[in-house]
Amino acid sequence: MKKKYLIGVISLIFLISIILTFYLEKNDNKTGIISLAFDDGYLTQYEIAYPLMEEYGFNGTAYILAGKDTFESRELISFEQAKEMQNNGWEIGSHSVNHPCFTEINSSKMEMEIKDSKNILSSNDLNISSFAYPSGCNNEVSKEIVQRYYDSARPLEWGYNNLISIKRYFLSSKWVNKDDSLEELCSWVNHAKENNLWLILTFHYVGGSTPRHYDYPKDNFEEILNCINSSGIKVKTVKEVIDSYGTKD
Secondary structure (H helix, E strand, C coil): CHHHHHHHHHHHHHHHHHHHHHHHHHHHHHHCEEEEEEEECEHHHHHHHHHHHHHHCCCCEEEECCCCCEECCEEECCHHHHHHHHHCCCEEEECCCCCCCHHHCCHHHHHHHHHHHHHHHHCCCCCCCEEECHHHCCCHHHHHHHHHHCCEEECCCECCEECCCCECCCCCEEECCCCCCHHHHHHHHHHHHHCCEEEEEEECEECCCCCCCCEECHHHHHHHHHHHHHHCCEECCHHHHHHHHCECC
């Protein structure tokens, strides 16, 4: 009798643990995810965005150019600076060697930009698995080449990503420009959280006294970080999300 009672108790405890685990995992997955992405590798991403995000414990994904020290007359992050960011939890991705539009070059040049950028970055002790198309330019040829060298790719496809069915080689994102209000950006964050979606929020140049279209003021950047922190949404690098949720296309 005692033996049967003990077996029953153990079975009940086991069943409760399964239900509790399922509930916690389900509840955990209902917070949505945001990835803070940075294209081109501008130096202000290291000097401004990186330390500000560190205050919140946030890590980002910086897609950098492998063959340039400057871009659009602005200084870029060095490999040493990128390595420091990586060692502190950031992901470094590739944004090609020279930033060409892939729909305007032939397949051999395209492969050079895609393959060589990873090789150059990897030779500088950077762990590269994510790619962002320069200016979003892509086609079927570039997609086929990228899949040989990377685990994910991001063109310019506006929107959110469904965590149940991530298109890892055609990731959606929302990119920020100087005219975007804090209210609008916060609404994107809250929508992702409430609907269990993955938002990749993409920045370019952070700061600057004479902002260009895709620049974002430092004060506004600080405010959006506070909004993200207050929302309770998870903050992960692109690689972290792909490793956890991504399936091969």
